[in-house]
Amino acid sequence: MRDILATRARASPDTPALVDDGRGREWTYAELDAAVETTAGRLAALGVERGDHVGVLMETRPAFVRLAFALQRLGAVLVPLNARLAPAELRFQRERSDLVLLVCDADTEDDALDAAGPTPVVTVDDPDGSAVAALDEQDESAVDAVEWGRDDTLALMFTSGTTGDPKPVRLTFGNVVSAATASAFTLGVLPGDRWLLCLSMYHMGGLSVPLRCALYGTTCVLQRGFDADDALRALAEHDCAGVSVVPTMLRRMLRAERDFPDVRFVLCGGAPTPAELVAACERASVPVHPSYGMTEATSQIATARPAEAFANPGTVGRPVFGTTVTVVDDADDPVPAGETGELCVSGPTITPGYYDAPEANADAFGPHGLRTGDVGYRDEGGRLYVLNRRSDRIITGGENVDPGRVADATREHPAVEDVAVVGLKDDEWGERVAALVVPDADADLSRDALAAHWAERLAGFERPRTVAVVDSLPRTPSGTVDRAAARERVARASEEE
Template sequence: MRDLLATRARASPGDAALVDDASGREWTYAALDAAVERTAGRLAALGVTRDDHVGVLLETRPAFVRLVFAVQRLGATLVPLNARLSPTELETQRERADLVLLACEADTEADALTAAGAVPVVSVDEPTDSGVRVLGERDPEDVAPAEWTPEDDLALLYTSGTTGDPKPVRLTFGNVVAAAGASAFTLGVLPDDRWLCCLSMYHMGGLSIPLRCALYGTTCVLQRGFDAEETARALAEHDCTGVSVVPTMLDRLLRADAELPDSLRFVLCGGAPTPPDLVAACEDAGVPIHPSYGMTEATSQIATARPAAAYSNPETVGRPLFGTTVTVVDEAGDPVPTGETGELCVSGPTITPGYYDAPAANAEAFGPHGLRTGDVGYRDDAGRLYVLNRRSDRIITGGENVDPGRVAAVIRSHPAVRDVAVVGVDDPEWGERVTALVVPEDGVALDRDALETHWEGRLAGFAQPRTVAFVDDLPRTASGTVDRAVARERARAAADDL
């Protein structure tokens, strides 16, 4: 098979492929294909060939989309880099990914130059440094579109690194196609769908949107960064039928009191656990939320709940996607009965073949039941999946194991609690102390006594937080998950103040 865009452009050349919300410019699939052909020719003129690794250090914009498909056209591997990282972090990731070229934009040029080392840097904008080449000024070479097999590496994406150093995840052509199909079955994709991308495309949640739209023949609407009011406007102005967000973004959309359009059929919410009260707020507002559990290693989604299932079971992430098998295992790696908690292992056609050039990490990550996610959860009698927390987040206090996800769920169910994170901090007597960072609802008075009354009888004595700190918000990573390292530091500070 040829690259996704070339295949789609032959099938539906006149259909709308891409809309840039910032400029209002639109591309048909034929027009986007022609632009990508020129970009691929320019990359070829810079020496990019099949199987090369090409880094991209850009925020979401049409130039990013062109690079995604241009790298595919050459049979090379795309390596999106997080534009919010420090130059030192970027340098480490550049070295690990074996880049032959690094593409940047005006806002990331300085960081790209610092991180690139001997790797050539090319900009999609007019550079300020003479050492940076201008992509648009290269004369395109003629390009023979590469043929792809399901096993070929389409992209290397780095994990979020919330539990250690970020690792480059190999995602194959087959992974991407399988993930798109499985997602379509769950979301109910239609020919005229218009999917708003307001996520960063260096994360799989954002990158997946233009890739999937090319497979479906639907329209990708790009918004250059999230703003609640502007995102609501873009959804309405472009008659969007779908959008991908993290829970914090969705919460801000609802709190902005902006009316979401009737055209909206699916709101895919992932990247972090979706609080049950956010699901309830969506039901009240008529927002078709699809809470989702996924990870980069699974090419995004693992399980997704449709709105009706989410409304009736607000803590679930739904059933696994078509073709994905989730096995819950105990400490010995053996499957546990329905309803029992354990580590989630996943297998299927969307799962990465492994981390790039990391045999030790691969040996640790994969077992008889597939990829060991490091996440703790369980399944109910109806096959619905519930994700509690990271296995590494488990707290051991006084010899008892505490799953912070269960503790957080109980606290979060208090009507005056907007959000909560539960972590363990060192304790000389108990080993670890269960500590809760609690975000109260705006304008609502909340104290520890009220929480103790709420969790009494719902939590075992050893699982009840010994320290409660009330905070304005929770620290989060760029992908929207709670930054547990920072949360622990805040928790330690709160414990020291007692």
């Protein structure tokens, strides 16, 4: 098949495709297709060819949507980069993903230049200097739309994966189509549906919305950033069928002054949806669909419909259509219902592997598919429950934080001898990053100095919000850090402040 948008534009040219909420712009599928053809021609003039990896560094906006579809038209691979990352992290991801071009906007131009190295940089806005070219000023080259096969790589999405190191996940054309199909079977699709996009498109939950809308022939209503009251307004004003959120966003929407409009679904993922939040949705008659997913599964692995979620606190429902979840013990043997173990997943939505990472792939895949690193169980009715992550990864506001990375960055401070990084429960963010820091002997270590140090090395969501300075780290008899004791100590220090 041709790229997703071209196929949809032939079938539904006059159907609204994209609404830029708050800016008064709307595109039909025919109009969006024409805009994407122009963008693809300009990218081709810059030398982008089939199979090339092109980075996009910006928050959610229509230009991001056009770029995603334009790269499909050329047969190139989209590499969304998190616009909240520190420059050092962006440099690593640029090198790791073998980019031939990096596309930014006015807000990310400085970070793009800092991270780009030898990679050319273009902006979708007016450039701030001569080092960056303007995409709109490029001449258009002729574009021969490519044919896509199910196994062709459509995107590389960075994730911490199951080992903590950021790795680019290969997502194929077939993965995306299968994920959209499975989601439709769970949430339902009607011809006039509108799906509110208020997530960042550099996450799978955000990127999936315009891709799925194009496959379904429905409308994507795009918001530039998230505000709870504004999201509720947009849901009502555009008569949206649903929205994708993370738990922190949903909690804010429930606390907002506006009433929650009548929608068919609120897909909540990116982090565990607390039982108390599901109960609050039931009281407010909000049709929450708690979802368990990961980038390696092209988003959803299991999703609970509202009645199931309300009647079974803590469940994420059953696996979506085509996905198999096996709960295994340490020997990779399946365990019966009710017993806990690691969740392994297989099916047409699962990535074929990480890009250029044979060792990571060997570790990540086993006899029952992808090892998620998550521990959970299945009840007698087949419903899944996710209990915790084997790696103690922290999920704050829907963002994955690897404690080891934060610890490594902290140890680079000359006044730090050692550190333990843990997650603490947080009513707003689900979890917050906390650090137990041991200063070097006779060193003068202030929290302001640590904050300045982290600002240069870590994204905002990765920086510890709770810090306790101690003489030594709690350790187990074997000498490893006692994470439970560390969490208790830093939590106690937080309460004493």
